[in-house]
Amino acid sequence: MSLVFAGVCSHAPGITGRKDRADPVLRDGLYAAYERMRLAMEAERPDALVVIAAEHFANFFMNNMPAICVGMADYYEGPIEDEAWLGIQRTQVPGSPDLSRRLIEDVMNDVDLAYAQEWKFDHGISVPLHFLTPRYDLPIVPVNINCQGPPLIPLKRVWAFGQALRRACENVPERIAVIGTGGISHWPATPDSGKINEPWDRAFLDHFLNNRKDSLLAYRDDETWREAGQGGFEIRTFIAVAGLTEGCKGELWFYAPIPIFAVGCTVAVMTL
Amino acid sequence: MSLYQVQKLLYHLNRDPVVRSQFERDRDGLLASYDLTTEEREAIEAPDIGLLYVMGVNGQILMHYAALRGFEWNAYIEAMREGERKYGPVRTGLYTSAQSRS
Numbered sequence: 001m002s003l004v005f006a007g008v009c010s011h012a013p014g015i016t017g018r019k020d021r022a023d024p025v026l027r028d029g030l031y032a033a034y035e036r037m038r039l040a041m042e043a044e045r046p047d048a049l050v051v052i053a054a055e056h057f058a059n060f061f062m063n064n065m066p067a068i069c070v071g072m073a074d075y076y077e078g079p080i081e082d083e084a085w086l087g088i089q090r091t092q093v094p095g096s097p098d099l100s101r102r103l104i105e106d107v108m109n110d111v112d113l114a115y116a117q118e119w120k121f122d123h124g125i126s127v128p129l130h131f132l133t134p135r136y137d138l139p140i141v142p143v144n145i146n147c148q149g150p151p152l153i154p155l156k157r158v159w160a161f162g163q164a165l166r167r168a169c170e171n172v173p174e175r176i177a178v179i180g181t182g183g184i185s186h187w188p189a190t191p192d193s194g195k196i197n198e199p200w201d202r203a204f205l206d207h208f209l210n211n212r213k214d215s216l217l218a219y220r221d222d223e224t225w226r227e228a229g230q231g232g233f234e235i236r237t238f239i240a241v242a243g244l245t246e247g248c249k250g251e252l253w254f255y256a257p258i259p260i261f262a263v264g265c266t267v268a269v270m271t272l
Numbered sequence: 273m274s275l276y277q278v279q280k281l282l283y284h285l286n287r288d289p290v291v292r293s294q295f296e297r298d299r300d301g302l303l304a305s306y307d308l309t310t311e312e313r314e315a316i317e318a319p320d321i322g323l324l325y326v327m328g329v330n331g332q333i334l335m336h337y338a339a340l341r342g343f344e345w346n347a348y349i350e351a352m353r354e355g356e357r358k359y360g361p362v363r364t365g366l367y368t369s370a371q372s373r374s
Contacts, residue, residue, distance in 0.1 A: 057279075063280070148330065148332060188331065189335040191352045230367070
């Protein structure tokens with residue numbers, strides 16, 4: 001079995017960029033959960049980390065927007081944002097094009113993918129890596145699911161992607177870690193930034209942690225948009241991980257709404 | 273399609289240092305290469321972050337342009353609110369329901 005670790009976490013830019021403006025108890029609790037996740041992942045000795053993310057127009061624009069794209073580069077650069085704004089220094093992150101290619105080719109038996117040999121990470125990947133691979137010494141396979149604006153890939157297709165990725169992971173000799181990273185309810189970069197629908201988040205997390213496929217796939221984008229904001233479209237990253245880990249339960253290591261971070265900050269790990 | 277052109281320009285500014293450099297050196301020339309209305313060009317040049325938000329520019333693009341033009345986080349949020357007060361609800365795109373915000 002070569003999927004050795006799977007989890008989900010938040011990636012909001014405020015987590016690093018506005019860290020001094022948060023309640024220190026909540027912030028430190030979140031940071032401790034990221035650290036716990038890093039240690040748990042490292043304990044599984046992964047050869048590579050697949051990051052299923054939802055980028056924000058750093059690489060992909062409405063001239064040619066892939067539903068799902070997987071990176072296949074020697075290295076990646078990030079963050080693309082101003083370093084002071086995000087609170088993360090720009091760096092190069094190693095890739096593994098050979099591993100990417102084998103995973104992509106396997107997944108494409110079931111789900112069409114785009115691929116990219118050039119990719120600049122934005123906060124959607126740079127924030128998780130800042131905490132989970134702070135030495136930037138683990139090869140990364142980035143995955144982007146368009147969560148920014150419709151038309152959006154249906155949730156059942158995201159689940160299918162997760163399933164196909166699981167099989168692809170099983171078919172390579174490398175030990176693979178996978179994280180999904182997105183918000184649950186949030187209204188980022190709008191006048192409603194900081195608004196968080198905690199009951200909605202907790203209901204979604206309950207379905208996610210118990211891997212309730214039918215409940216997860218029953219979410220509708222129009223309802224999500226109304227109750228969880230446009231940021232709620234990023235539940236796709238969690239649902240991909242749920243498909244990846246079908247039949248497994250998860251453990252919630254941290255959840256707290258932190259308004260200055262503009263999201264209900266979450267760290268959860270699946271029991272494989 | 274004009275909103276698309278506004279967002280395309282801001283997307284290029286956000287990700288490409290060469291475009292940012294041209295924005296400083298030859299702003300007119302850069303803006304002329306995008307199919308913008310007068311209102312859009314003026315909003316970009318001012319910059320009128322509130323109007324750009326009301327036009328429907330995606331916040332994930334707009335927040336970086338605001339930072340580029342010197343808007344601190346709270347000022348960025350307030351500029352969008354001011355835009356709604358001054359120009360009315362968001363005209364198109366993802367945020368059109370913002371008018372129902374209490």
